[in-house]
Amino acid sequence: MDTFQHLLNPVDSAQFLAAAFLAVLFLQSGLDKVSDFAGNLSWLTGHFAKSPLAGFVKPMLVTVTLTELAAGFLCAGGAAQVAWSGETGIALRGAQLAAANVLMLFFGQRLAKDYAGAATLVGYFVLSVGALLLMSL
Numbered sequence: 001m002d003t004f005q006h007l008l009n010p011v012d013s014a015q016f017l018a019a020a021f022l023a024v025l026f027l028q029s030g031l032d033k034v035s036d037f038a039g040n041l042s043w044l045t046g047h048f049a050k051s052p053l054a055g056f057v058k059p060m061l062v063t064v065t066l067t068e069l070a071a072g073f074l075c076a077g078g079a080a081q082v083a084w085s086g087e088t089g090i091a092l093r094g095a096q097l098a099a100a101n102v103l104m105l106f107f108g109q110r111l112a113k114d115y116a117g118a119a120t121l122v123g124y125f126v127l128s129v130g131a132l133l134l135m136s137l
Contacts, residue, residue, distance in 0.1 A: 006086045011137055018131035019079035019091040022098050025124070027072030033065040051112045064104060071097040078135075092135035099128035 006012045033040050045057050053060065071094050078091025102125040109118035 004083060007083060011134070012082065012086055015088055015091060015131075015134055015137075016079055016082045018127070018134055019075045019082055019094060022094060022128065022131055023072050023075035023079055025072070026068045026075060026098055026101070030065055030068035030072055033061065033068065037061070037065075047114070048108070048112050053108060053111055060104075060108065064101065067097060067101040067104065071101055088135040088137075092132065095128055095131040095135055099125060099132055102128055 007016055041058060041061055044061055045054075048054050048057050048060075074090055074094030074097060076094075078088065078094045081087050081090045102121055106118050106121045106125065109115075109121065
């Protein structure tokens, strides 16, 4: 029981919760893309049809999917590491990859001129960068 006592500390608790949140977010999103790759590809092909990215939809989807899954698994492992030992190295890498992933998504939404979609990503980006900073404490 004493192993997890440090999670009562506000910083340790925030590190754990941020990593866990990002793990849920990115694992769910990545696994959704894997389970319905064709549907996602079809929707994104239409979404980017009039953008400079129109010819790159499939490689972009593969890249975003792999990045989301990697960020999600790193954040899940990082949450476990924070809970178990208080160390944040894995969660830090997960948060970095999460922020990079959201930046890729934001770039795509802006080029597709989906400004509302891009705006919804701002909160995820702030959370990812905040988690990154939190893991460095």
